[in-house]
Amino acid sequence: MSNRTLRIGTRASALALWQANWVKAELEQRYPDLAVTLTKIKTQGDKILDVPLAKVGGKGLFVKEIQEAMLRNEIDIAVHSMKDVPTVFPQGTGLRCITKREDPRDILVLPAGRRSLADLPQGGRIGTSSLRRKAQLLHLRPDLQMIDVRGNVETRIRKLIDDHLDAVVLAAAGMKRLGFAEQIGCYLEPDVCLPAIGQGALGLESRLDDDRTNELIDFFNHTETACAVIGERAVLATLEGGCQVPIAAFGTVNQGQLTLTALVADVEGKTLLKRSTLVPTDQAHAAGVALAKELLAEGAAAILNEVYGCRTFPEAEH
Secondary structure, eight states: OOTTEEEEEEOOSHHHHHHHHHHHHHHHHHOTTOEEEEEEOOOHHHHOOSSOGGGTTOTTTTTHHHHHHHHTTSOSEEEEEGGGOOSOOOTTEEEEEEOOOOOOOEEEEOOTTOOSGGGSOTTOEEEOOOHHHHHHHHHHOTTOEEEOOOSOHHHHHHHHHHTTOSEEEEEHHHHHHTTOGGGOOEEEOTTTSOOOTTTTOEEEEEETTOHHHHHHHGGGOOHHHHHHHHHHHHHHHHHTOOTTSOEEEEEEEETTEEEEEEEEEOTTSSSEEEEEEEEEGGGHHHHHHHHHHHHIIIIIHHHHHHHHTSOOSOOOOO
16 A cells, blocks of 8 residues: 555445445545545355345355455455454454444335335235344244345335335335435334344454554544444354344443343244343443353254254253
8 A cells, every 4th residue: 555545445336335435535534635445346245146145155245355355455444334244354354443333223115105014914025135134023923925135225125116015124224325214114123123233334344464554544433333233243253143044133332331132033033032231331242242142041052053954052951
């Protein structure tokens, strides 16, 4: 990297470019003499659009090629949606900053005349490829039909009409960032549908030994969001989870205390385990680990072992 240039690696989707351009604009405002460029990188997740993520590997599909570009010194930082970021990084890179969170909730895009989940007809067709969303909605409404939809935000919104769906589930953050807020039919509060781990936050990845770049980007880190996401990701790491199993965790910080809730469900939503804890913010990681272990002991181990097809987690003794 030259003295006056910083190279950002990003996916080429509309949402990824919005996020990367936001980071670019913030850097340029803070450092007027810094030239910031974008490098668009196509990831495996961008190439496979006709298969649900749960069947093609899930976590890592949207970051691997970007991380490889960083290791080849082709880019200096990567801008990721935190919910796409695995808990293990390639040697030499790491998560440097977690930005202030946008609205973390899920939302429904609905046809005219419908205003809530309760308005959906019996046997309604719901568009989502997320096992997390499917399991939680089926737990509430076993009558619903879950229809796999992939693609960018605009494509999935369009499928409401094109595929004759009764609702499409999306993240509020993406809808708002791309200017589609007026198309939000209703919000799914966390007690209805617990968000994905890291949902709404961005992560900035960099090389661990790149002191100059790390110093430039440190101002992006938002302490409260970072605390919440650290706790959420500790749940994920302890459960060894990915997109193949319905796992969720969501943290909020208030007056130095972290409220952290975690969830594991089977793919049909018949069994859903949810637990919460309240801890000081400096115990975020430990709280996530403890919460995950509590879920494992209370039945999550059996769910995860069935999904993964092997005995990965010890069963609780009875």
